[in-house]
Amino acid sequence: MKRFSLNDLANARWFVAALLLATTLLALAAMGTSVETEKYQQGLFEASSYNATFDYSRAQIEIERLARSIERFRAGDVDRQQLETAFSVVATRLETLPARMVGRPFRDALVARDALQAACDEFVSLRPVMEQPEIAGRMVGRFDDVARTFSRLTTTANAVHGDIVEGRRVRLSNALADLGFNLRLLFGIGLVLVVVLIQQKLRFRRQALTDPLTGLPNRAAFQTWAERVFGAREVAVAVIDVDHFKEVNDGSGHQRGDRLLCDLGGVFKAATARSGQVARIGGDEFALLFVGAGAEQQAEHACAEAARRLGALAVDCNDRRPTLSIGIAAVAEGKASLEGLLLDADSAMYCAKSGGGDRIVVASREFRSQLEQRRLLQRDLASAVARGEFQTVFQPIVEVGNLRAHGFETLLRWDHPDLGRLSPDFFIPLAEENGAIVEIGRFVLDRALSIAANWPDPLTVSVNVSALQLGDRAFVAHVRQSLLRHAVAPHRLILEITETVLIRNGNAKSVLDELRALGVGIALDDFGTGYASMGYLRQYRFDKIKIDKSFVSTMVDEGKSAAIVRAICGLARDISATVVAEGIETEELLALVGDAGCQLGQGYLFARPMSALQTTLFIERSGWGGVAAVPRPQLAATA
């Protein structure tokens, strides 16, 4: 049998509507009854305000007294004046006799009054001859008859008056009973209504703090937990993000994604058990909160447990096992701010994510200081171009066959006022994060072209382009303007892009086509480290393919690497691209690379990155303009 709770009923719209309707109807009924009650009460007042029975009774006595006065007048005991006084009393009574009973005409009273009137009329007409015994006797008999009529009128009136009063009393008490019933019912329904309203209010509050999909507390609820953290010595917060969730949604549909989120809610609840709280704070982001002794250990344990349980979940329609990037931040002693912990845990989570996901990163003290350092560096980066802290250096790209310089790759160095010279591997990701890369990129391109303008004509200048730059709408226009400004032939400029740049830019093809239309060359950088997708080679046209130094440097020891390099060279030939081998550091590698079929090489064997002035000297030494080869590599390597 289905059971209904008041809560279920409170959620039913019809129930609330019925309650409201009933309340309104009852209120109207109560108002009607109260008006009626007032009317009956008024009637009862009226009925009890005057009782005509008393007048009839008095009339009977007065009439009898008149009859006795007539008898005594006849006997000579009473004089005429006394007789007239007795008659005046009766005459006045006749005049003031009520002919209505509680507002209604009373027929018996009218009849009795008429009888009295007739008797009085006769008395008046016979007044002068009242001394005559037979006249007096007749009048006595007449008034005695009327007195009897009034006696009967009195008793009848008493009963009628009693009936009228009783009728009104019953109606009044019925109306009062109705009113009381209505009021009690109204009170009862009002009480239910109040309870329903309170429950609805609580429900709305709960809804506002609950994520409808998973039923977990939402971000707003999480923020209200700040009070629990206040004053606690040990607090830990874990921020958990589902890896590649967008791909789950896109690949398997939103229903699948939603189901995963629901499953995750269950996993987190089970993993935290009673030791902590779970909230869904974003699309695919969850947060766990632990307060009390051993909070950090609990958080780590719960996160590891959640990851384990997630792994154990049967995933039927997705070949990729869902994994989690987890960041944990904790304070063991001191003032804990939920907001601060959430930020730290969030950063740690991003660190876990950028490390490839499926891992837990704890925001240690060092982590936080690094984070702080990164933040400061990003702040400095924004103004580093304006302060002239960037230096461009150039590394030669050499023809493997004859060791002549083919061109230079432009590299960037940051001379930080406090930290000294910083490598691009360190600061470029930071610049990409905060967008400073666009301005830095423009600076590098401009500087590279201004230097290259002084080089002998055939030498190329390579400049690295980041994803953000390629996505910049003004990028192509800027390249064109820079080329014009420095009067460098477009074909001398090679823009180096990585596979990541292509992945991150949906419209990369159109931008590359525009650049190619300008005459600018495109090189695929770091080939072999990423997906090394043949698709890109088919989709885009590259003038150069740069084989990553991780392949080149292992060619000596691993036959596999050499095979791969050979294969890439063969492939490049087929698509009319030139191969550049990076990281050539020894003569042996140079020979291997040459054997594999690479036309161009780059590495410390030829030269380390050089300043613009050194580059000019290098070009002069290599006898450009003539036919001289690069100076002996050993010399350059030791320089």
Added chain:
Amino acid sequence: MAITRRDLLGAGAFAAVSLRNVRFAAAETGLDDPAAAVLSVTRRGERLAAFSRNDLAAMPQSRIATRTPWTEAVTRYEGPSVEHLLARFPSSSEPLRLLALNDYLVTADARMLIEGRAILSIREEGVFMPVSSKGPVFLMFPFDADPCLQSQQYYSRAVWQLVAIGLS
């Protein structure tokens, strides 16, 4: 002669009935003489004063127009206020005894009569009331003017044919 008189009186009586119920032609009762003392004021049986209708008419007159349980239409009454009359007799707070010609006796607090703005009405519709029609004095309240007066408490103190007021 007797028949004529009877007819005349009968016609008069009929006219009175049709207009205002009944009103009999005044017979000589002595009390209908405006100069005759009609209202006595006593204290413990001792007569303090006796007023004729002329005496009462000479006092400042108050007027009331009202309906009563004994009259259908609004009627105008005129006479000195009870307050005015009682002011002549220093009195304790004990109730008054109001006595009528028909031996109707009620007690009433002077304060209740004064607050109820009662008058010692001697005129109805501008003419002296004869003894045969509620005279010589009818103690009247302004019932229509104040619904609080419309109760047995006040109706029972509206005494017609009032002849004596007993002070304590």
